Amino acid sequence: MKLCVDLGATNIKVGLIEGGAVIRSASRPTVTDCGREGVVSSLKNAIDCLYHGAEDAVSAICISSAGTIDVKTGTVIYATDNLPGYTGFCITDWVKQTYGLPSVAVNDGHAALLGELLLSEEYRTERVAMLTLGSGVGGAYAEYGELVANEQNNYALFGHLPIAEGGIPCNCGRIGCMEQYLSGRAINRLAAEHGIKKDTVFDLFLQGDAAAARVAERLKGYLLRAIEAVSAVNPFDTLILGGGAADGMGEAFSYFAEGMPCKVRKARAGNAAGMLGAYYLGRNL
Ligand SMILES: [Zn+2]
Structure with a gap:
């Protein structure tokens, strides 16, 4: 089972997904008025609301995010002021440090296409x-x-x-x-x-x-x-x-x-x- 995230400038959606099906989902607001700290603490809040209780089942955290994301390094190359302080943040390192889990991160526009690939052979x-x-x-x-x-x-x-x-x-x-x-x-x-x-x-x-x-x-x-x-x-x-x-x-x-x-x-x-x-x-x- 993967814990999947869609991080936008207004909301952060999270879901537990297994075999391509969303089993549980939730959404939390994105805090954008205290720089990177606010964005990252909102990300943690959103993840935690599904992670607690599912720790043993979750094998990875997979993140779709606003901004330009380098898929290879899992880093935010550029984000507008809609997500203050977010530029330069390494999403996958943060997941590893915080949860000890492997992770991927991808731009939300790219993720939208990958979602279609998942649904269509x-x-x-x-x-x-x-x-x-x-x-x-x-x-x-x-x-x-x-x-x-x-x-x-x-x-x-x-x-x-x-x-x-x-x-x-x-x-x-x-x-x-x-x-x-x-x-x-x-x-x-x-x-x-x-x-x-x-x-x-x-x-x-x-x-x-x-x-x-x-x-x-x-x-x-x-x-x-x-x-x-x-x-x-x-x-x-x-x-x-x-x-x-x-x-x-x-x-x-x-x-x-x-x-x-x-x-x-x-x-x-x-x-x-x-x-x-x-x-x-x-x-x-
Ligand atoms: Zn143009």
């Missing part, structure tokens, strides 16, 4: 790219069941591949980034330009609304260009779409998947994705 036999359409666009990439990652976290930057020449300026300083066209925010902005209220475009599309159909057609064009941009750097067989905007597509998802040059699938791991992905990474510990 098919994905483990091919090359898979994932785009997480949230307030930004996150990315991850795996080949034949193994995450492909590097310290620069290039795969997480799929969202900043350019898909529109002379397009919308991005907060990264470049122009025409995928994130400016396919993030939840971008989708709402495009919908608003067509007189459609926030978060209603996919429902209206399914009801046959003409303006929503025009938005959907534009979005599908952007998705195609995003697929081409990712394929140019990392060829893949299946694209998995996750995040709030992909969930929001509901029944409209099949419209976006149809006629694409690769398989396009919706993420299935949902809320537990980070913990399941960390479990998959540490499955042999």
Whole structure:
């Protein structure tokens, strides 16, 4: 049995996972107003609430975390001020010192893809790219069941591949980034330009609304260009779409998947994705 953690800037989710199934789970708030000490004590609180009583059964602690994480060393290379003092923290050393257990640590975007690999045997036999359409666009990439990652976290930057020449300026300083066209925010902005209220475009599309159909057609064009941009750097067989905007597509998802040059699938791991992905990474510990 593994104790799996999903550390975010608001909450820390923990779960006891055995054979790929979550047996028990809990969540604790992340303390972010007293530097690293606060973050680490919240991590300990969250782990302890499941660890006590299960000490003999837990063989490893597997952690998915916000921030740029070096999978090889289990160290936080970079975290924003959402997690103050967290940069430079070696997660796996801390687990070893505190619990005497082996550990793995991985970025949460990468963990989301690993969670999908855990749930699908098919994905483990091919090359898979994932785009997480949230307030930004996150990315991850795996080949034949193994995450492909590097310290620069290039795969997480799929969202900043350019898909529109002379397009919308991005907060990264470049122009025409995928994130400016396919993030939840971008989708709402495009919908608003067509007189459609926030978060209603996919429902209206399914009801046959003409303006929503025009938005959907534009979005599908952007998705195609995003697929081409990712394929140019990392060829893949299946694209998995996750995040709030992909969930929001509901029944409209099949419209976006149809006629694409690769398989396009919706993420299935949902809320537990980070913990399941960390479990998959540490499955042999
Ligand atoms: Zn950008």
